[in-house]
Amino acid sequence: MKSIRLICFTLLFLFSATGFNSTVYAQEHVDIEAYRDDAEKIINAAMKDNQKFEYLTQFADRFGHRFSGSESLENSIDWIVNEMKKDGFDRVFTQDVKVPYWVRGEESATLMSPRKKNLPMLGLGGSVATPEEGIEAEVLVVSSFEDLKEKADQAEGKIVLYDVPFTTYGQTVQYRLRGAVEAAKVGAVASLIRSVGPYSMQTPHTGTSRYEDGVKKIPHAAITLEDAAMIHRMSDRGETIRILLEMDAKTLPNATSRNIIAEMKGSENPEEIVVFGGHIDSWDVGQGVMDDAGGCFAAWEALRIMKELGLRPKRTIRVVMWTNEENGLRGGNAYRDMVMGNGSLENHILAMESDGGVFEPKGFGFSGSDEAFAMIKEIGKLLEPIGSNNITRGGGGADIGPIMREGVPGMGLVVDGSRYFWYHHTAADTIDKLSAEEYNKCIATMAVMAYVAADAEKTLPR
Amino acid sequence: MKSIRLICFTLLFLFSATGFNSTVYAQEHVDIEAYRDDAEKIINAAMKDNQKFEYLTQFADRFGHRFSGSESLENSIDWIVNEMKKDGFDRVFTQDVKVPYWVRGEESATLMSPRKKNLPMLGLGGSVATPEEGIEAEVLVVSSFEDLKEKADQAEGKIVLYDVPFTTYGQTVQYRLRGAVEAAKVGAVASLIRSVGPYSMQTPHTGTSRYEDGVKKIPHAAITLEDAAMIHRMSDRGETIRILLEMDAKTLPNATSRNIIAEMKGSENPEEIVVFGGHIDSWDVGQGVMDDAGGCFAAWEALRIMKELGLRPKRTIRVVMWTNEENGLRGGNAYRDMVMGNGSLENHILAMESDGGVFEPKGFGFSGSDEAFAMIKEIGKLLEPIGSNNITRGGGGADIGPIMREGVPGMGLVVDGSRYFWYHHTAADTIDKLSAEEYNKCIATMAVMAYVAADAEKTLPR
Structure with missing residues (x-):
């Protein structure tokens, strides 16, 4: 991830925060008691075994790093798209993105x-x-x-x-x-x-x-x-x-990569979208699994859990694996251009990103209106059982940055980052630095938040 | 270091320990109250600033790793001998040692x-x-x-x-x-x-x-x-x-290296010797400063402190930097041969080694008779101010192993080893992994123990 962008967001939104007398609003608009059972089911499904971590491990071992322009990145995208189609999501598609192609x-x-x-x-x-x-x-x-x-x-x-x-x-x-x-x-x-x-x-x-x-x-x-x-x-x-x-080193002509998008259509307001994910590209060293295959796969597994549990929210949920975060942010920009071009930007009610490593999750850092923040805090209470209920002001992610700058409320998964920069962009960003339990908690955290935000009685306000 | 040797010693001596009713003996033969002032002076001199650590740092930066057969090892030995001569010790000499010469x-x-x-x-x-x-x-x-x-x-x-x-x-x-x-x-x-x-x-x-x-x-x-x-x-x-x-890789004909020996002659029983040090060779990666320039230099600085403070014990103190510990142990064996050949083995009353990294010192692991153990424990009390007073049964070192097997009581400096094997024999064994404060404590610990053991009323019994 490019934390500098996060810091910019943090500062921007810290200084624009205006007060917090909106708890009543939140309680009126998200009845979290109604979601306790679903949240528990999601958490249990996420935490039940090590299979999801094994799946991520196989991916990391199979493709290794996935740098923009590389065969490995495109092969990994092919593989993911194919697997997602097997999952039977309502819609799986890719968006072509021109990316820089630097070779070490x-x-x-x-x-x-x-x-x-x-x-x-x-x-x-x-x-x-x-x-x-x-x-x-x-x-x-x-x-x-x-x-x-x-x-x-x-x-x-x-x-x-x-x-x-x-x-x-x-x-x-x-x-x-x-x-x-x-x-x-x-x-x-x-x-x-x-x-x-x-x-x-x-x-x-x-x-x-x-x-x-x-x-x-x-x-x-x-x-x-x-x-x-x-x-x-x-x-x-x-x-x-x-x-x-x-x-x-040399810079070759731009290559073509792809954003990956998988959807579960909303049951009542399918035009409204909650989007979440991470970036599928990595640097050209290590396995790029902390940064950021883990974030991508956590979002994917979150959507799988909803599908398996038969939890279809009122609004559409979209998992996006953005390409080229590392050396261009072309994926995040292209996604913004697409949703602005087809008029769906205004219907993006929330964007979430995990790009700090799928370590022990603490909660989310949110950037948006006071009313929306209050509502997200309320939903966060459902995460108390796994300790990821700490919702704070300020946060986002590099890939969702472009749509956040166009007004979409955004948030970043906050994790124990104590060793993130030990491995960041190194050969040591490998699967052994992560754990199944922490990864599962990240999946549960993303899933509960995305599901309830997408299903709440009232739309998250801008 | 080769911890396996330590383990062998530990087992050997644990099983041969026979009981501990010798405290009276210890108190009769080391009056530690008489050494409180000297111990305090030594500790203060060791702890006073970062200059000794800076000196070790300069050595590490200047010579890097020092593998048996390499120019770097012999150049570093030349440099140390020259510096030791400037220190004005009573005697500084080297012992030629034939060492294996493997080139990666x-x-x-x-x-x-x-x-x-x-x-x-x-x-x-x-x-x-x-x-x-x-x-x-x-x-x-x-x-x-x-x-x-x-x-x-x-x-x-x-x-x-x-x-x-x-x-x-x-x-x-x-x-x-x-x-x-x-x-x-x-x-x-x-x-x-x-x-x-x-x-x-x-x-x-x-x-x-x-x-x-x-x-x-x-x-x-x-x-x-x-x-x-x-x-x-x-x-x-x-x-x-x-x-x-x-x-x-290839193995070349044996090369000539050297053990370095520096002495302060005893004032009353110069024929009796307390020997301590570490090994000056290292693997051919990193700076070999944790393993084991730090141990060598800690012993050297300990002797310098005694000299500076005018503390000349009754018995001779000898600092040895053994060569070729890593891939042959030829230095330790040659030293044994020398002292057996010239009849001084029987007069080696104690051997000490630091080869676990000069991290936070905890005390010593001692291998020898019950009477000697009781006496060492008594001396250890003088190290309470810096927390390195934990004297336990079992311990030694690879380089002093050969003379220990011939009956010389031996002990190893015990330190916080929690990260020792992170860096052991890697490119990451560099000076930044150590700290001046911990290094100074190691110097103080070695100096107090060596000085008092060499000056005690009665000779440490075998």
């Missing part, structure tokens, strides 16, 4: 001086290649963009290394996003960052980065926390650091 | 089927190479040696993968040590193990392995916990697994 290629970084050492690394998404012989240059270590400004006159012809320890994702990711541009502006020939994460076992993290028109595109990569800190210490001791960076 | 070379493992994936790996110490084109073969996954026996008729021509989750080091390391031999016996062409550790971020662990006369030598390597578990799952699903293993 061979790459390496080697500390050449003061001593030779291989530096585990990952090129950052969108980076240009080095010349074939690589770039070997002296390294200028900086602690921040301000520090770079102060040392600007030393940067010419050097590789800039941003050694910036993790604080929050929103802050630290700036060096991944803007590092190459700022380094190029002062004459650097390449830029490296300390990987964006709070903990490392020589673990490089990839992720997207940006260039700017009119600023030279220089290669941009991440090394590990350990090595960035070591090189920084060496530099502080007055040693001359030289690194050889070799990257073979 | 280029290596890789690739899952070829059911889907292609690079498998992060480390060849295991002593392994033979594959043919130049590598070995590509079907994989037989087993859960134990017993499981291999049951599946013996399926092993011919295959790569055996031992997917054995970590229980204790002593148990799990058997697959690293004996895996190649047992696999070769049933006709396998290579063997792989799940890395020996309880936690992983796609982190392979290396370590030593063995061949057996008369059994074909086959290549032997470790893959990560994540990948071993995944391949096991794939196999359980009936999928055919194929791996391409490429290893360029």
Whole structure:
């Protein structure tokens, strides 16, 4: 996920929150007592065994990572669509989406001086290649963009290394996003960052980065926390650091990917839609199961449970697996364009996303009107049995961001995120980092919320 | 460290312990009240700042890993000897030791089927190479040696993968040590193990392995916990697994390394010796600072503190940095041969080793007579201020093992080992995993124990 977007939403909506005297409204419009039995059935169905986790595991093992443009992503989409058709949902379809197609290629970084050492690394998404012989240059270590400004006159012809320890994702990711541009502006020939994460076992993290028109595109990569800190210490001791960076990355013409959409039609107001899901693409390392096959599959399993239990809500429920969240957000934008184009945006009454890893769920962060918030809080009470009943202000998700900006109330599943950034965009984002019990709770949480919001007497107000 | 040796010692001495009615003896022979001031001074000197940790950090950054046979190991030994001479100890000398010289070379493992994936790996110490084109073969996954026996008729021509989750080091390391031999016996062409550790971020662990006369030598390597578990799952699903293993390892003729010995002569009984230290060699990954530059330097700093404080005990104190603990134990054996050869073994009254990482120290595990144990427990009370006063039965160290087996009482520094095997023999054994405060406490603990044991009224009895 791109948490920076979440943070923007959080700030936006925190400052626009206006008061909470709407509990009466909520109670009038969602009679949660009427849903206690259904909620219990859903929770029991979600929690009953490890089969759903085994299913996710098989998917992760079978396809591995699913990067935009890759065969693996499209094969995994084919497989999911086929399985969803077997599920017998009312409607399963895909939406073509043009996505960027960046290919990492061979790459390496080697500390050449003061001593030779291989530096585990990952090129950052969108980076240009080095010349074939690589770039070997002296390294200028900086602690921040301000520090770079102060040392600007030393940067010419050097590789800039941003050694910036993790604080929050929103802050630290700036060096991944803007590092190459700022380094190029002062004459650097390449830029490296300390990987964006709070903990490392020589673990490089990839992720997207940006260039700017009119600023030279220089290669941009991440090394590990350990090595960035070591090189920084060496530099502080007055040693001359030289690194050889070799990257073979290239950007190919846009590829075609797809959003996946599965629906259960509403029994009374089928034109009104509750949409929820995650993103099916991942970075090109690990299994991309925490980020975010887990979120996609949790939504899918939630819909399956409703179908199995014969719970058809008044309004339509739509599971969407968006494509290309990681390096383009083209799936989320294309979905917005589609629902704006066919006039159904106004009928999207709620959007939910799970993109923080399917760890122990805590509840939801909601962005919308006070009345809607009160109603969601009321529904949240049904989640007390599994402890995911904490509904707070502010939240959303990258993929639902485009429709939220058009006025759709939105919310993000909130989970125990204590290790999320250990694995985020690394080879260690693998199924073993998740657990069946926590995953099942996420499924139950999404299912209860989606079902009751879609079935409540009154439509969730904007 | 090789914890298996520790375990053997623990068992050996637990079963030979005979009772504890010797407190009176201890109190008669170590008047700890007389040492309270000195102990406080030592602790204060050890804890006063971060400079000792910074010194260790500089060493780790400067030399990196120090594998037997490598230039880096010998360069680091030269540097230490030179620094020790500047310290002005009574005597600083080295002992030549012939050590095995194994070189990893280029290596890789690739899952070829059911889907292609690079498998992060480390060849295991002593392994033979594959043919130049590598070995590509079907994989037989087993859960134990017993499981291999049951599946013996399926092993011919295959790569055996031992997917054995970590229980204790002593148990799990058997697959690293004996895996190649047992696999070769049933006709396998290579063997792989799940890395020996309880936690992983796609982190392979290396370590030593063995061949057996008369059994074909086959290549032997470790893959990560994540990948071993995944391949096991794939196999359980009936999928055919194929791996391409490429290893360029070779064993060169023995090289010459050195044990480093620094002494402070005893003021009254200089012929009696308290010896303590760690091993200066490491595996050929990471910085080898947890395992075991930290233990070596903690002992060294302990001796420096005594010298700075003018604390010269009655008996001689000797710091030893043994070489080649990791893949041969030649340093520990050579030291034993030297002290047996020159008749000083009988005068070694105590041997101490730190090889569990210089994490938060808890105390010592002691192996020796009841009388000696009581005396060590008494001295341990001086460590109450820093919480490292827990003296227990059973313990030692790989490098002091050879002299302990000849009758020298021995003990190992016991620390919080909760993350030791996360980093053990991996690229993540780097200085950032340690802390100045915990390191200083280890120094204080070693210094107080060594000083008082060397200065006590009566000699520690065998």
